[in-house]
Amino acid sequence: MRASPRAPDPERSPERERLSGPQRALRRLGLVRPIDLALHLPLRYEDLTRVRPLADAQDGDEALIEGEVLACEVRLRPRRQLIATLAVAGGGRCTLRFFTFYPSHQRALAVGARVRAHGELRGGWAGWTLVHPRLLPVDAPLPAGLTPVYPTTAGLPQAYLRAAVARALQQADLSETVPPEALADLPGASGPPWTLQAALAFLHHPDPRTPRAALEDRAHPAWQRLKAEELLAQQLAQVQARRERDALRAPVLRAAADGLPWRLQAALPFALTGAQQRVVAEISADLARAIPMHRLLQGDVGSGKTVVAALAAAVAIDAGWQCALMAPTEILAGQHFGKMVQWLEPLLAPLGRGVAWLTGSQPRAQRHAMLARIAAGEAALVVGTHAVIQEQVTFERLGLAVIDEQHRFGVAQRLALRQKAGAGAAGVEPHLLMMSATPIPRTLAMSVYADLDVSTLDELPPGRSPIVTKVLADHRRPEVIARIRAQVAQGRQVYWVCPLIEESEALDVRAATATHAELVAALAGVTTPDGRAVQVGLLHSRLSAADKKAIMAAFAAGDLAVLVSTTVIEVGVDVPNASLMVIEHAERFGLSQLHQLRGRVGRGAVASVCLLLYSPGESGRVSESARARLRAMVETQDGFEIARRDLALRGPGEFLGARQSGTPLLRFADWQTDEPLIAWAHRWAPRLWQQHPQLAQRHLARWLGVKLDYLKA
Incomplete structure (x- = not known):
């Protein structure tokens, strides 16, 4: 049999074969256009502008020295080395x-020989040493500005990169794309604003008299100009994404006055909070428009996002369309499915419609049956995991897509769900509602999420009990176990979350298994108020979906008094009788994750406790950042304050998830320290599109090029 022809390898295309090694390395860094190189700014600088006398040097100083070689020899001990004096x-x-x-x-x-050498001086009174200095010719003129050291990669020497950047600064179009009136409005500006050309020329070769601190902390006016340009490009892209979506068509979804949403709300065993009523009204207004909704619903743990999603689904279903709800884990999807069946199935059954369940672990026959119901439109609401976006899934007419814990999904996954409108919905896009229990700090809401409409549930339902959070060293573990014994004897339930071991899922499971065995032994002989022996469950990622579901069902039913788990219970688990949460090795968890885990208790009327066990380790101390996380957990239960502190501690990754897939995070600006510049860019981007559309387009092309696809999701 003849082998089928191989697809061409882009890495070995004729064009690439003609490129030199350094040219290929430039492409790996994304440095293709002259403007890309012009915007490739130094990591640090070397001062080669003057020869340094040793008399005023200090240990650790960077220095350029000049002198005559007195001796040079190769020594073999203690290791082979070349030593010159x-x-x-x-x-x-x-x-x-x-x-x-x-x-x-x-x-x-x-x-x-007479030579110049540059490096870090070590020593002092016992004699100066330069280890692996750079040797420079003595007859070359000294540069007038600091010498840049650029981010690079294998096969791309600094000398080649410096020459390429110097050429690019001459070739790139650095004409102004920011109108004078916008530059005059820059926050903190004193004197005439820097031009882009002047700012780049300065930052590639700063004056040696410039304070290093102003360069390193990016507070210099030239840096401010670059950061403003970058933030404006990011905001222009957000405005453009919103405008492009506003040109698309979506189904107009309106429910009848006494339709399904009204009947669902009347059947609920609780009243909506004021925040829920406000958010439901915002979403309903979006769904009634012929423009695709693109809304982020954010709310703290337990704020009632699921019922808002159910009411939004009811609007779509009442208008004759289908709704899909996708969650990142089977446990969370199962929680949603249980709620939706409980709330919606009794109202849909008389209409011959229902709620479908779709996951990758389903038996084949059940899965085929679900797929047939979805394609026929009998499944008014489809709840599931990533399985919802697989190729075999065909909707009759999908009008609304809901994505929970949206930061856990990538751009491609969100786009795939939006593209499943169905044969009965040709030419329209479904509305999109994204939900997050990780509140978005103001700077990110104003920047990365500026293309979204944001609804906030800032009010917890009544009846939620307060949660007391305590931090305990691991040597107090026996006290914790004694507290568990007392809780389960009173009929209460307990979570014990085992440490997050990033290096190995197998170690995660081993830690959970060992803790489970420890608690089984410690609770032997303890009985619940009705005389039953205390049962301890074990939940981890290696279990089958059916086993996980059975264990969670047993815990929810009260058959298990204690649930030992890895972080698979982080979101979506709702057991009102659980009143104690123990998080082992809490210093290993992120702040947002600790807050999510704490939210698994306090769901009933009994006061709840979250115990954060930490292990000081061999040093006897935990890191400063770990202490800051644990301190924040004790000081506040406000999810928005937690989010603000988490952003300050860890940066934006936890909040963005894969939203910025396909493009790097901001290279120059900083989410925390540059809020005034973010507000400036947020204010001016819409005005540029309205008043100077050609400048806006040029600015966007300069900074982002083709990296705009991520904004579509």
């Missing part, structure tokens, strides 16, 4: 030490 101009001697060297080094350091 220089008589330095201005007085003093300095040893040059190389552990990796070539014949060229020995030729350059011949006795009697």
Whole structure:
């Protein structure tokens, strides 16, 4: 049999074969256009503008020295090395030490030769040493500005990169794309604003008299100009994404006055909070428009997002369309499915419609039956995991897509769900509602999520009990177990979350298994108020979906008094009788994750406790960032304050998830410290599109090029 022809390898295309090694390395870094190189700013700088006398040097100083070689030899002990001694101009001697060297080094350091060497000085009174210094010719003129050291990759020497950047600064179009009136409005500006060309020329080769601190902390006006440009490009992209979506068509979803949403709300065993009523009204207004909704519903743990999603689904179903709800884990999807069946199934059954369940672990026959119901439109609401977006899933007419814990999904997954409108919905896009229990800090809401409409549930339902959070060292573990014994004897239930071990899922499981065995032994002989022996369950990622479901059902029913688990219970688990949460090795968890885990208790009327067990380790201390996380957990239960502190501690990754897939996070600006510039860009981006659309387009092309697809999701 003849082998089928192989697809061409882009890495070995004729065009790439013609490129030199450094040229290919430039492409790997994304440095293709002259403007890409012009915007490739230095990591740090070297001062080669003056020769440094040793008399005023200090240990650790970066220095350029010049002198005559007095001696040069190869020593073999304690390891092979080249050592040269220089008589330095201005007085003093300095040893040059190389552990990796070539014949060229020995030729350059011949006795009697005059050389310049640059590096970090070590030593002092016992003699100065430069380890692996850079050797420079003595007859070359000294540069007028600081020498840039650029981010690079294998096969791309600094000298080649410096030359490429210098050429690019001459070739790139650096004409102004920010109108003068916008530049005049820049926060903190004093004097005439820097031009882009002047800012880049300065940042690639700063004046040596410039304070290093102003360069390193990016507070210099040239840095401010670059950050403003970058943030404006990011905001222009957000405005453009919103405008492009506003040009699309979506189904107009309106429910009848006494339709399904009204009947669902009347059947609920609780009243909606004021925040829920406000958010339901915002979503209903979006669904009634012929423009695709693109709304983020954010709310703290337990704020009632699921019932808002159910009411939004009821609007879509009442208008004759289908709704899909996708969650990142089977446990969370199962929780949603249980609620939706409980609330909606009794109202849908008389209409011959129902709620479908779709996951990758379903038996084949059940899955085929579900797929047939979805394609026929009999499944008014489809709840599931990533299985909802698989190719075999065909909707009759999908009008609304709901994505829970949206930051856990990538751009491609969100786009795939939106593209499943169905044969009966040709030419329209479904509305999209994204939900998150991780509140978005203001700076991110104003920047990365500026293309979304944001609804906030800022009010917890009545009846939620307060949660007391305590931090305990691991040596107090026996006290914790005694507290568990007392809780289960009173009929209460307990979570014990085992440490997060990033290196190995197998170690996660082993830790959970060992803790389970410890608690089984410790609780032997303890009975619940009705005389039953206390049962301890074990839940971890290696269990089958059916086993996980059975264990969670047993815990929810009260058959298990204690549930030992890895972090699979982080979201979506609702057991009102659970009043104690123990998080082992809490110092290993992120702040947002700790807050999510704490939210699994306090769901009933009994006051609840969250115990954070930490292990000081061999040093006897935990890190400063870990202490800050644990302190924050004790000081506040406000999810928005937690989110603000988490952003300050860890940066935006937890909040963005894969939203920025396909493009890097901001290179120059900072989410925390540059809020005034973010507000400026947020204010001016819509005005640029309205008043200077050609400048806006040029600005966007300069900064983002083709990296705009991520905004579509």
